[in-house]
Amino acid sequence: xxxxxxxxxxxxxxxxxxxxxxxxxxxxxxxxxxxxxxxxxxxxxxxxxxxxxxxxxxxxxxxxxxxxxxxxxxxxxxxxxxxxxxxxxxxxxxxxxxxxxxxxxxxxxxxxxxxxxxxxxxxxxxxxxxxxxxxxxxxxxxxxxxxxxxxxxxxxxxxxxxxxxxxxxxxxxxxxxxxxxxxxxxxxxxxxxxxxxxxxxxxxxxxxxxxxxxxxxxxxxxxxxxxxxxxxxxxxxxxxxxxxxxxxxxxxxxxxxxxxxxxxxxxxxxxxxxxxxxxxxxxxxxxxxxxxxxxxxxxxxxxxxxxxxxxxxxx
Amino acid sequence: xxxxxxxxxxxxxxxxxxxxxxxxxxxxxxxxxxxxxxxxxxxxxxxxxxxxxxxxxxxxxxxxxxxxxxxxxxxxxxxxxxxxxxxxxxxxxxxxxxxxxxxxxxxxxxxxxxxxxxxxxxxxxxxxxxxxxxxxxxxxxxxxxxxxxxxxxxxxxxxxxxxxxxxxxxxxxxxxxxxxxxxxxxxxxxxxxxxxxxxxxxxxxxxxxxxxxxxxxxxxxxxxxxxxxxxxxxxxxxxxxxxxxxxxxxxxxx
Numbered sequence: 253x254x255x256x257x258x259x260x261x262x263x264x265x266x267x268x269x270x271x272x273x274x275x276x277x278x279x280x281x282x283x284x285x286x287x288x289x290x291x292x293x294x295x296x297x298x299x300x301x302x303x304x305x306x307x308x309x310x311x312x313x314x315x316x317x318x319x320x321x322x323x324x325x326x327x328x329x330x331x332x333x334x335x336x337x338x339x340x341x342x343x344x345x346x347x348x349x350x351x352x353x354x355x356x357x358x359x360x361x362x363x364x365x366x367x368x369x370x371x372x373x374x375x376x377x378x379x380x381x382x383x384x385x386x387x388x389x390x391x392x393x394x395x396x397x398x399x400x401x402x403x404x405x406x407x408x409x410x411x412x413x414x415x416x417x418x419x420x421x422x423x424x425x426x427x428x429x430x431x432x433x434x435x436x437x438x439x440x441x442x443x444x445x446x447x448x449x450x451x452x453x454x455x456x457x458x459x460x461x462x463x464x465x466x467x468x469x470x471x472x473x474x475x476x477x478x479x480x481x482x483x484x485x486x487x488x489x490x491x492x493x494x495x496x497x498x499x500x501x502x503x504x505x506x507x508x509x510x511x512x513x514x515x516x517x518x519x520x521x522x523x524x525x526x527x528x529x530x531x532x533x534x535x536x537x538x539x540x541x542x543x544x545x546x547x548x549x550x551x552x553x554x555x556x557x558x559x560x561x562x563x564x565x566x567x
Numbered sequence: 568x569x570x571x572x573x574x575x576x577x578x579x580x581x582x583x584x585x586x587x588x589x590x591x592x593x594x595x596x597x598x599x600x601x602x603x604x605x606x607x608x609x610x611x612x613x614x615x616x617x618x619x620x621x622x623x624x625x626x627x628x629x630x631x632x633x634x635x636x637x638x639x640x641x642x643x644x645x646x647x648x649x650x651x652x653x654x655x656x657x658x659x660x661x662x663x664x665x666x667x668x669x670x671x672x673x674x675x676x677x678x679x680x681x682x683x684x685x686x687x688x689x690x691x692x693x694x695x696x697x698x699x700x701x702x703x704x705x706x707x708x709x710x711x712x713x714x715x716x717x718x719x720x721x722x723x724x725x726x727x728x729x730x731x732x733x734x735x736x737x738x739x740x741x742x743x744x745x746x747x748x749x750x751x752x753x754x755x756x757x758x759x760x761x762x763x764x765x766x767x768x769x770x771x772x773x774x775x776x777x778x779x780x781x782x783x784x785x786x787x788x789x790x791x792x793x794x795x796x797x798x799x800x801x802x803x804x805x806x807x808x809x810x811x812x813x814x815x816x817x818x819x820x821x
Contacts, residue, residue, distance in 0.1 A: 267821065302821060305661075306661050307661050307820060308820060308821045330662060335658065335659075337655070357575065358573050359573070360572045360664060361572065362572065
């Protein structure tokens with residue numbers, strides 16, 4: 253799991269016109285992981301994928317995949333990488349099975365109808381194998397693109413916004429497909445706007461904005477380090493000051509003494525424990541309460557907070 | 568090292584695209600050639616003298632062949648690479664372990680194959696209207712293949728250069744077809760008065776039509792070696808441009 257299969261060093265891309273889409277990006281992807289690359293529109297996610305997959309020429313920096321330098325030994329590296337693009341780009345007049353077989357041949361592999369059948373069945377496309385792609389629904393077209401990307405049995409798969417524009421049910425179906433691929437040992441790098449998706453699927457998360465990789469960490473570690481618990485305790489009777497027993501907690505009096513607000517913890521559950529301890533102190537002190545609202549911060553909160561800090565610094 | 572499986576995949580896919588529209592692809596040149604023979608061969612040709620000892624109907628066959636060959640080859644090849652750029656499917660080609668050799672042999676080979684099929688169809692159609700024989704059949708096939716290769720490469724460049732359908736059609740429509748018509752398709756440039764016979768020699772298509780005509784009838788307006796030389800030079804120039812395009816990624820990679 254810790255073996256690096258993709259290493260980016262000092263990767264930069266400046267488009268003609270001066271737009272710096274990637275700014276000195278260093279990133280290592282480990283075998284077998286699901287890595288979620290999060291960022292707002294125009295952050296550089298698709299450029300990063302394009303640079304690795306050969307669609308974008310980096311301005312500077314190096315890319316090594318499976319130990320091969322992508323600048324000099326790109327054939328060996330590319331044969332092990334699959335790409336599912338964001339746009340539904342495929343030859344709409346072709347039948348599904350022929351489009352998938354073409355992808356396999358394009359990557360230099362011998363025809364293998366049994367393997368193509370296995371891929372199409374795993375994506376629930378076997379019944380549609382003879383249909384022209386133009387006749388399929390949007391979700392099915394997306395699955396055809398995944399089938400095409402899997403046709404040459406890649407070890408590393410890029411999914412660029414795999415669930416963009418699909419409904420909740422299809423999105424859940426797509427998550428199941430990603431799970432299947434992980435079980436097969438495919439390393440996956442996905443970009444997404446849906447933080448929930450990253451929270452659910454990813455082992456590690458990278459946050460990118462304006463071409464800069466702001467943070468890369470294990471999802472759990474990121475949540476633990478940057479996560480917070482927020483609790484609001486509604487009191488039956490207003491209080492003027494906190495009892496001394498609560499002084500050691502990060503707690504404030506709000507709404508004219510009718511509510512206590514706790515902001516603390518670290519995303520590992522310590523915050524919930526402290527809230528429970530606070531309620532015990534309140535009971536012991538004879539302070540009655542009518543309700544408790546506890547909320548753990550999500551990856552989305554962390555994401556928004558990080559981007560906010562970055563934008564403040566940039567300003 | 569060339570990835571032959573990748574090459575074969577591109578080649579067969581391009582041919583499948585041709586077969587999807589086979590009816591139109593085959594019928595159009597048959598109909599056009601028939602119309603030319605009816606108008607120029609039967610209606611007008613009957614009143615024309617022999618040209619260099621060749622019946623006028625037979626004289627125009629190499630020119631008509633070249634007219635269709637240049638148009639169809641350029642169009643097939645340019646559409647072949649432009650459409651993936653237009654629809655976005657080119658991502659797959661660019662992210663695959665294929666280089667300039669596989670891409671060119673695949674796309675250009677398919678365009679050449681289509682052109683050779685069309686050439687055969689035109690020759691068979693011509694036979695229905697005119698009695699003719701080919702003096703140097705092997706040289707004729709070689710010459711047709713050379714021209715098809717050169718204009719497939721030219722079409723490929725056009726398909727990469729064009730960023731809209733108008734540009735894709737403008738070069739064949741505004742340059743290729745007029746130059747072919749003025750390049751001795753229907754006449755020998757000897758028939759032109761001064762200074763037009765000299766000016767006509769500035770038209771590169773004259774050399775192509777003349778070269779093919781020589782392989783058919785053993786005589787032509789221009790020396791056959793000059794025709795071969797110009798065709799090979801055009802082929803080399805197009806190959807050089809494509810090598811530059813792939814090296815720099817111009818209009819292919821961002």
